[in-house]
Amino acid sequence: QQQVKQSPQSLIVQKGGIPIINCAYENTAFDYFPWYQQFPGKGPALLIAIRPDVSEKKEGRFTISFNKSAKQFSLHIMDSQPGDSATYFCAASPDLNSNSGYALNFGKGTSLLVTP
Amino acid sequence: GAGVSQSPRYKVAKRGQDVALRCDPISGHVSLFWYQQALGQGPEFLTYFQNEAQLDKSGLPSDRFFAERPEGSVSTLKIQRTQQEDSAVYLCASSFFNGESYGYTFGSGTRLTVV
Numbered sequence: 001q002q003q004v005k006q007s008p009q010s011l012i013v014q015k016g017g018i019p020i021i022n023c024a025y026e027n028t029a030f031d032y033f034p035w036y037q038q039f040p041g042k043g044p045a046l047l048i049a050i051r052p053d054v055s056e057k058k059e060g061r062f063t064i065s066f067n068k069s070a071k072q073f074s075l076h077i078m079d080s081q082p083g084d085s086a087t088y089f090c091a092a093s094p095d096l097n098s099n100s101g102y103a104l105n106f107g108k109g110t111s112l113l114v115t116p
Numbered sequence: 117g118a119g120v121s122q123s124p125r126y127k128v129a130k131r132g133q134d135v136a137l138r139c140d141p142i143s144g145h146v147s148l149f150w151y152q153q154a155l156g157q158g159p160e161f162l163t164y165f166q167n168e169a170q171l172d173k174s175g176l177p178s179d180r181f182f183a184e185r186p187e188g189s190v191s192t193l194k195i196q197r198t199q200q201e202d203s204a205v206y207l208c209a210s211s212f213f214n215g216e217s218y219g220y221t222f223g224s225g226t227r228l229t230v231v
Contacts, residue, residue: 006158034220041224042224042225043120043207043209043222043223043224043225044159044207044222045222046219046220046221089158089159091158102147102211103149103161103164103172103175104149104151104159104161104220105161106158106159106160107158108156108157108158109156109157109158
């Protein structure tokens with residue numbers, strides 16, 4: 001079953017807008033929450049990641065907001081550009097000491113289009 | 117090289133054929149993962165190696181799937197008697213852990229089409 005639920009499935013914003021992508025999880029053993037960006041024909045590339053001990057992390061134009069009690073986290077892209085058009089995946093990983101090391105559980109992805 | 121290299125980039129197999137997909141991880145990365153990405157979906161975990169030890173193979177969909185990493189570097193994912201439902205992109209990732217964050221680097225994947 002899908003361990004990380006992601007929405008929306010697709011998103012269109014104008015250049016300069018702030019797309020927001022949301023994810024939710026149930027497994028309280030998850031300890032690490034990265035976001036990945038994927039362009040066609042390429043593998044996912046790490047954008048930004050957060051641990052549950054902080055509620056927000058910002059790197060450049062990308063911000064993760066994390067709500068531990070609600071088991072939700074979201075990605076905001078400030079001042080979006082056409083070059084940001086890609087598929088974005090949230091993911092969650094259990095504790096490093098689990099049997100699966102830190103295998104990632106991915107959401108289904110959000111296809112973002114930023115129009116000029 | 118600087119990244120994770122996967123070969124071949126594309127593979128077309130006839131149903132019932134065996135295939136082997138190769139992954140060259142980043143030098144020195146202890147952990148190696150295989151994921152399967154169906155069209156329009158997120159990657160799904162297949163198996164995990166720490167050095168040459170396969171610590172988790174719970175994601176392998178059937179006993180037709182087999183992975184190895186005999187010397188703790190290059191890994192091969194083998195699929196026997198391919199079926200149409202095996203058509204997907206197979207992604208390899210290698211990883212380090214620096215005490216705080218996990219650095220995953222994915223390869224560009226092998227797109228397998230079973231006809």
